Amino acid sequence: MQTRSKRPLTLRDVSEASGVSEMTVSRVLRNKGDVSAVTREKVREAARRLGYVPNKIAGALASQRVNLVAVIIPSLGNMVFPEVLSGISEVLEDTDLQPVVGVTDYQPEKEEKVLFEMLSWRPSGVIIAGLEHSEASRAMLLQAGIPVVEIMDTDGEPIDTAVGISHRRAGRVMAEAIVEAGYKRIGFMGTKMPLDHRARKRFEGFTQTLAKNGIEIADQEFYSGGSALAKGREMTEAMLKRTPDLDFLYFSNDMIGAGGLLYLQEQGIDIPNKIGLAGFNGVELLEGLPKRLASMDACRLEIGQTAARIVAARNADGASDEGQIVDLSPTLSRGDTLRKI
């Protein structure tokens, strides 16, 4: 270990310090090619002593290989994407690939920018949330010449490969369960995010199925910003004041659902008989609530794992299953807030 220096160390420094050619030093440090045990030890020792950190920039340029996988998601703030990331990291840890995360805040322009920025580092693959992208983004992805896995959603045409669930179907399934359970006056609460296509698709599937059963959403409200738990609480109160005869509330995510649940419990309202409730995502948080909120698992972990496996496989054997769509099946959990038939 030497004292801080302005210029980072190079292979040449290690080469000189060990009396071994740069090329051989390089081989030792990458465990590539045969090097005699003595030489190897000499090099290792010198590298360690100097505190040498290889320059991947130079390495990548020379080898035309970057062990990075770009992961592009809308947000880190709601527990769903961190869980997808866990799935990805878990799988990539057994390979030499590494995830690099970019966040878009649900903004197509930002997605475009982040994507451009990441692609300019020539990653070995892209895992990106959603099937909706700007023309420019699609073009970049197409041009990149690397595996592209679009995750979370399967309702649409993937650029290359998709892994996710059908949110339209998720909305339908939930609507069916609610109708079967005999609820009739249904309210909906969600986020004010026109660009959250998956929430939109769930809502569409939901209302369509209700319509098929002769039911129309009786009331609805959308929020943005603030504590989701508090918003769920407030919106529920407001909606029930406005439309007192509702007998079911469908929340676009578990967090606002939990807020609604807490509020209704405080009011001493009989759940699920007087009013039933359901959210979406199946987040871990639900386990600690006074009643388990009905919800639907979005298969977050599995999506991450599968996507990562696809990227890893393509990098390993170049096998190309382009056009593949992996459609996972979310499970509905009725919890304690959706009455049995």
Place this chain on the structure above:
Amino acid sequence: MQTRSKRPLTLRDVSEASGVSEMTVSRVLRNKGDVSAVTREKVREAARRLGYVPNKIAGALASQRVNLVAVIIPSLGNMVFPEVLSGISEVLEDTDLQPVVGVTDYQPEKEEKVLFEMLSWRPSGVIIAGLEHSEASRAMLLQAGIPVVEIMDTDGEPIDTAVGISHRRAGRVMAEAIVEAGYKRIGFMGTKMPLDHRARKRFEGFTQTLAKNGIEIADQEFYSGGSALAKGREMTEAMLKRTPDLDFLYFSNDMIGAGGLLYLQEQGIDIPNKIGLAGFNGVELLEGLPKRLASMDACRLEIGQTAARIVAARNADGASDEGQIVDLSPTLSRGDTLRKI
């Protein structure tokens, strides 16, 4: 836009397509140096038409500049680090720097690995959580020759610069407030994480101040894994069964605190008179709970912003305030669960 090709486009392709020298193309694409409006337009047009994405690897190697800032944190799973990240991104968005996140899972070996990996991309700065690092990690950081900001914690010796709060003091302040409010039989619940040094320091500050007031922790319990909300609930129940005369519960984080709160409310226990409660972090979630949990803000956003500003400033003017420690003051919010004096 052309069809997918195996070889990514290079500057030379744009040069040929536009009939302008590579150097000038490079200047246009980086908005660097004076280029005539016509030439500029010609180049832009060609680049757009081809769908050219510059190769930052080559650029970085040539210019010896990488606009990346390594951000190394223990976890994405608990809402505290994502908020720090927001602070960082927010500030860096006004610069040409970009954060790249690495996660250590609170494991020193993983920290070492992630750090090595990131430093090998020669970033322009490092923002890393905590002041405790392995010898090797410290050495790398010292050698790197770039700004290093250690965040979250100020109880210790920074390698270069630190931005955070004193967790020992945070523990002390909370203990003082609890003692002043007249509570005497105090229970503690936390995570089973010997490597979460900040939680440890809070606990130390807490118990020391209690001791100074002649009080000893009456009961304590640690958990690991599972839903924090559910764990808080379970641990609270178990602890009160074991030690029924407790009059205060201090939780090492808000999530388990919320679980405890929900449980006690269901039991109809008088909060804060029969039992007082407090957590740590001041998370947004608290706003939606039936009672606002007493907590202490960890200044997450501000820490992120400040750290990013320091890195950005050092990159801009090279001004070096090494050794600086920015010690922020968390505010105690009594909420509804810590009785007034």
Place this chain on the structure above:
DNA sequence: TTGAAAGCGCTAACAG
């Protein structure tokens, strides 16, 4: 098992 030469795609530094 080791080494020498020739780039990877871009930009700094000069010239014109």
Place this chain on the structure above:
DNA sequence: CTGTTAGCGCTTTCAA
């Protein structure tokens, strides 16, 4: 305002 010439620090390839 535009072009030319050298590398950046590695790895690939080929020879020894």
